[in-house]
Each structure stands twice: as structure tokens, then as C-alpha cells.
Amino acid sequence: MSLNHHADAASPLDRAIEATRRLTAVSNVPHHVIARARSLAESGHTVPRPVEPAQKSVAGPLGSGRNRRTLLQIALTLALLVGVGIAATLSGLLQPTSAFAAAVEQVRKMSVVRFVAEVNSAGTVSRFTQIQTAAGVTRLEMGGDAGVVLVDSRVGTMVHLVPAERMAFVSKTAGADRPDQDLFECFEAIAPNDGQPQGRERVDGIETEVFKVTQGDSTQTFWINPVTRLPVRMTHRFNMPDGAMTFTMKDFEWDPEIDPALLAVAVPEGYARSDLNPAAQAAEKPAAADDTAAGVNPAGEAAKEPAAADKFTTAVVDFLRLCSEADAGRLPDDLSQATVAAIVNRLAANPKFADKTRLGAAAGGLFGVQIGLGMTGEKLHYLGKGRRANDGKGIVAWYTVGKTTTAINDDFSTRTIAPNEVPALPKGE
Amino acid sequence: MDSWQTIVETHAGLVWQSIRRFIDHEEDAADCFQETFAAAFAASNRQPVRHWPAFLARIATNQALDRLRSRARERARVTHDHDFGQTASRLPEPVAVAEERELVDRLRHAVTTLPKDQAEAFWLATFESLPHAEIGASLGITANHVGVLLHRARRALQSLIAPSIRATQES
Numbered sequence: 029m030s031l032n033h034h035a036d037a038a039s040p041l042d043r044a045i046e047a048t049r050r051l052t053a054v055s056n057v058p059h060h061v062i063a064r065a066r067s068l069a070e071s072g073h074t075v076p077r078p079v080e081p082a083q084k085s086v087a088g089p090l091g092s093g094r095n096r097r098t099l100l101q102i103a104l105t106l107a108l109l110v111g112v113g114i115a116a117t118l119s120g121l122l123q124p125t126s127a128f129a130a131a132v133e134q135v136r137k138m139s140v141v142r143f144v145a146e147v148n149s150a151g152t153v154s155r156f157t158q159i160q161t162a163a164g165v166t167r168l169e170m171g172g173d174a175g176v177v178l179v180d181s182r183v184g185t186m187v188h189l190v191p192a193e194r195m196a197f198v199s200k201t202a203g204a205d206r207p208d209q210d211l212f213e214c215f216e217a218i219a220p221n222d223g224q225p226q227g228r229e230r231v232d233g234i235e236t237e238v239f240k241v242t243q244g245d246s247t248q249t250f251w252i253n254p255v256t257r258l259p260v261r262m263t264h265r266f267n268m269p270d271g272a273m274t275f276t277m278k279d280f281e282w283d284p285e286i287d288p289a290l291l292a293v294a295v296p297e298g299y300a301r302s303d304l305n306p307a308a309q310a311a312e313k314p315a316a317a318d319d320t321a322a323g324v325n326p327a328g329e330a331a332k333e334p335a336a337a338d339k340f341t342t343a344v345v346d347f348l349r350l351c352s353e354a355d356a357g358r359l360p361d362d363l364s365q366a367t368v369a370a371i372v373n374r375l376a377a378n379p380k381f382a383d384k385t386r387l388g389a390a391a392g393g394l395f396g397v398q399i400g401l402g403m404t405g406e407k408l409h410y411l412g413k414g415r416r417a418n419d420g421k422g423i424v425a426w427y428t429v430g431k432t433t434t435a436i437n438d439d440f441s442t443r444t445i446a447p448n449e450v451p452a453l454p455k456g457e
Numbered sequence: 458m459d460s461w462q463t464i465v466e467t468h469a470g471l472v473w474q475s476i477r478r479f480i481d482h483e484e485d486a487a488d489c490f491q492e493t494f495a496a497a498f499a500a501s502n503r504q505p506v507r508h509w510p511a512f513l514a515r516i517a518t519n520q521a522l523d524r525l526r527s528r529a530r531e532r533a534r535v536t537h538d539h540d541f542g543q544t545a546s547r548l549p550e551p552v553a554v555a556e557e558r559e560l561v562d563r564l565r566h567a568v569t570t571l572p573k574d575q576a577e578a579f580w581l582a583t584f585e586s587l588p589h590a591e592i593g594a595s596l597g598i599t600a601n602h603v604g605v606l607l608h609r610a611r612r613a614l615q616s617l618i619a620p621s622i623r624a625t626q627e628s
Contacts, residue, residue: 048584134574
């Protein structure tokens with residue numbers, strides 16, 4: 029960001045500034061003006077003085093001349109303050125009447141924020157650092173092997189960098205959706221009067237004002253610094269039937285200097301690129317349901333609609349069903365990103381495989397599931413190696429969110445399973 | 458520990474200059490001056506003041522901006538009740554004077570349309586020559602954030618002032 033103000037030295041703005049400096053220069057303060065301000069000093073007031081409520085000052089004996097004078101001074105001062113409407117001025121100057129409304133206004137003026145995010149799901153806490161721009165670029169640094177995810181919602185592109193493998197997995201996000209935890213979107217969606225005051229609380233050494241916003245089954249809590257008018261901490265708690273999940277954002281840095289390279293949604297040098305969406309998909313027409321003319325095996329009964337419990341399950345089922353349809357009923361050996369990328373590339377290069385749009389969406393969905401589970405410290409477990417759809421062997425994959433474990437069967441039906449039904453972990457996990 | 462009288466006498470010139478940059482009308486400016494010191498008087502009871510010039514400059518700027526906004530809303534004195542009497546003798550040509558007055562008014566009006574923090578940061582940095590760190594301390598933000606606000610303020614002011622000047626020249 030350029031802050032060079034000299035580049036436009038002859039601009040109308042600079043001429044206006046210069047004219048203002050010249051034409052508004054004054055020398056002396058008129059005597060009658062300064063005399064009124066001096067009257068404040070007639071009491072011998074010194075600054076700073078100990079904080080002492082006015083009522084306390086007049087609580088002593090009032091009989092002496094000194095105390096009557098003090099009372100008069102206080103009354104005059106209060107009258108002056110009221111007379112010039114200073115209460116309203118200070119309210120705006122030092123502490124907005126509604127810290128929440130001010131925070132909404134203030135955040136909407138910011139261009140970038142960096143913060144630490146924590147996801148607490150059934151006691152499992154995962155932590156990552158997020159950089160978010162108001163323009164819609166998100167960087168999630170998940171640490172460890174999970175790597176870095178970059179999302180540009182303006183063009184619908186997501187890049188997952190895995191440093192350990194020097195791999196960059198590129199995919200299209202659904203439309204131009206922003207990540208669910210996009211802070212700026214959150215503040216765009218909130219009305220300034222939505223926040224319900226909850227009192228004050230000290231957070232990270234700052235005396236904050238606390239507000240809650242409840243929408244459906246979720247509750248957002250905001251700890252607002254009344255001086256900066258910016259959040260110090262935020263939580264978003266989702267109350268689900270199987271327990272609550274809380275998303276906490278803290279350690280905010282507002283409008284920090286960010287190296288633009290960190291926000292480049294691109295494949296860095298030295299990384300192998302793997303496209304999870306075939307490049308040709310945009311030009312493809314959606315394939316017909318009966319796609320046998322293209323040489324795709326529909327896998328017969330296996331194609332029946334699953335009772336998907338949620339979008340995670342739907343995404344996994346879509347990908348597995350597509351793989352089985354494209355490969356004579358066979359399921360992938362594993363669901364690692366490298367394997368998924370290989371499948372996508374192979375099918376994308378197959379001229380007989382016409383369903384490339386669906387392929388891109390399915391791979392992208394699976395990719396999202398893996399990232400989402402990774403953020404909560406979970407993963408998608410898979411038992412499909414060497415197996416086929418409808419082989420009658422039961423569970424193919426499962427994952428746990430909160431206290432609920434969802435299983436996907438070989439016929440792509442889904443169900444919630446009890447702890448004693450969870451299969452043994454696949455070899456190597 | 459300073460006496461209040463010392464504070465007033467030491468900084469009266471600074472406060473008066475800050476206000477007069479915004480407000481031509483002397484009675485308005487005088488009221489603003491009183492409000493500034495009254496606000497400072499009250500605020501100093503609530504919090505220790507580390508740097509009086511910056512503290513007072515900010516309050517004066519705030520007071521003057523509020524008054525200017527109010528006047529702009531009333532569409533009154535600011536544009537029609539100029540009082541450049543104190544500087545008139547230094548002005549070279551009537552046409553040039555009129556043009557410069559026009560520039561001053563446009564800048565003042567444009568500043569009132571900025572978000573409050575941008576307007577404050579811009580005015581304090583440009584006319585009070587306060588360093589970013591000092592402005593940041595006064596506004597409760599980082600010096601880096603002050604830089605961002607200034608960048609945004611200048612960008613907005615450029616776009617607000619340039620078209621109006623072109624329109625004036627064309628007419």
C-alpha cells in the first residue's frame with residue numbers, strides 16, 4: 029500500500045491544503061475568547077486531579093466558606109458543561125453511546141485483519157491463524173502438515189498448499205462463496221442495533237463492552253474495546269443436537285501491513301500444481317443423467333440417492349459414487365489429496381468422460397470436507413481400498429463431528445453409528 | 458502537575474488556530490474554543506493527559522468538525538459568511554483570493570463527509586503536524602493504522618475535490 033503523499037504534489041488537494049494553511053493562519057487569540065476559558069481556572073484547579081465524583085465533593089460540611097465556594101464552582105462547571113452540550117461531545121469523543129454500533133461501523137472501514145482462530149468441537153480444540161481482506165481474500169495458516177489454504181472469493185478459487193509435499197491443490201469454490209468464518213462478511217450481515225449489551229468484562233487486559241447477537245441456533249458474542257471501537261474477541265457458538273461447536277477469534281490486528289505475497293492465491297514456485305477442477309469444465313455442458321454413451325458405467329443400483337445427513341456426507345458420497353460410476357463400480361484406493369488429484373486428472377483427460385463439471389464439484393466438495401475436518405482436529409477415515417460399490421461389506425468411510433459419527437456404506441446410504449460400531453482404524457492411520 | 462490556568466494560557470494559541478482552520482465565523486469559533494477547553498477540563502478528570510498539545514488539538518478538531526458538519530447541514534454560514542478579515546491584507550488579487558477561498562471551502566466541506574477517524578487523522582497530521590504515533594496514541598490506534606487512515610482520507614479527498622474544481626473551472 030503506497031502512502032506516498034508527495035507523488036501528487038500539484039494536485040487540487042495539495043493546493044487546497046496550502047490555501048487553507050495560508051488563509052486561515054491566525055496570530056493572537058482574542059482577549060474575550062481566552063478570558064472565558066481562564067474562568068475554568070479560577071478555582072485553582074490543577075490537572076490531572078484525583079478522580080472524585082461531584083457528589084462526594086459536596087458531601088462534607090457545607091457551612092464553611094471554602095466548601096460553599098467549592099459547591100459553587102462545581103455547579104458553575106456543571107452548568108458550563110451542560111450549557112455547551114459537552115456530555116454529548118464527550119460521549120462521541122471518548123465513548124460512543126453504542127459501542128456495538130460503533131464497532132460495526134469501524135470494522136466496515138477496515139481493509140484487512142489478522143487474528144487467531146480456535147475451533148472447539150466437543151472439547152477438541154484446533155487453532156489456526158487467519159488473514160482476511162475486505163476484498164474477499166482469505167489465508168488460513170493451519171500449521172503442521174495441514175499447510176495453508178488461500179481463498180479468493182472474488183474469482184472462486186481455492187489453493188491448498190501442503191509444504192511437506194510441496195503440493196498445491198487448486199480448486200474452484202462454489203460460486204463466489206466466502207469462507208464461513210469471513211469476519212468482514214459477518215459484520216456486513218449484522219445490523220448495528222443487533223447487539224444486545226451484556227455488561228463489561230476485562231479481556232486481554234482491556235476493559236471491554238460485551239454484546240450478543242443470537243440468530244437461530246447460533247450465538248455470536250463480541251467483546252468491544254470502547255476506545256478503538258474494534259472487537260478484541262469474538263465467538264460464534266453453534267448449538268447442534270450433538271453438542272456445541274464454538275469458533276473463537278482473538279488477538280486481532282486491524283489493518284496490519286501484510287506482505288502481498290502472503291495473499292497471492294497462486295501456486296508458489298517449487299510447488300507441483302494439481303487441479304482438482306479440470307480446466308475444461310467451464311466449457312463443458314452438464315452431462316445427462318444417462319451417460320452410458322460416453323462410456324461411463326452408471327454402476328447400476330449403486331446410483332440410488334443417498335439419504336445424506338449433511339453437506340459433508342453429501343460431498344463424500346458424491347465423490348465416491350462418481351468414482352465408482354467412472355471405474356466400473358470400483359472405489360478409490362484412498363482419499364488422499366494426491367490420489368484424488370490423480371483421479372481427477374485421469375478422468376479429465378479421458379474424452380469419453382463427459383461429466384467434468386460434476387467431477388470438479390465432487391472433488392472440490394471432498395477437498396472442503398477434508399479441510400473442514402482438519403480444522404476441528406478430525407479426519408475422514410476410509411476403508412475403500414480394493415473394494416467396490418455395493419459389495420455388501422458395509423461401512424466405506426466415516427467421520428466424527430462433535431459427538432456424532434456418521435458412516436457411509438458401500439451402497440452410499442448413510443447413517444449415524446454408535447461408538448461401538450466405529451470400525452477399526454485403517455492400517456497406517 | 459500543571460495548573461489549569463497554565464494549560465489554557467500555554468495552549469490557547471494552538472487551540473484557536475486549530476479551530477480557525479475550520480471555522481471562519483468568529484462567534485462560532487469562540488464557542489468552539491470554550492467547548493474545547495470545557496471538554497478537556499472534564500476529560501482530564503477522567504484520564505491522565507500525557508501530551509496536552511495532541512490532546513487539545515484532537516478535541517479542538519473534533520469540536521470544529523462537529524460544528525462544521527452541523528453548519529453544513531444547515532447550509533448556512535460556512536459557505537456564505539466568510540470572514541477572512543485577518544488575512545485579507547496579505548492576499549494578492551481578488552480573483553486569486555476567491556479561488557483560494559473556494560479551495561478552502563471545498564476542502565472543509567469534503568473533510569466533513571469523511572468518516573470521523575479519517576477526518577481527524579487527516580487534519581491532525583496535515584495541519585497540526587502531529588506524528589503518526591502521537592495521533593495513534595490520541596485515537597487509540599497504531600501508528601500504522603493512522604497511515605492507513607491518512608491514505609484513505611487523501612484518496613477520498615482527491616476524488617471529492619478534483620471533480621468539483623474541474624466543474625468550477627468549466628463554469
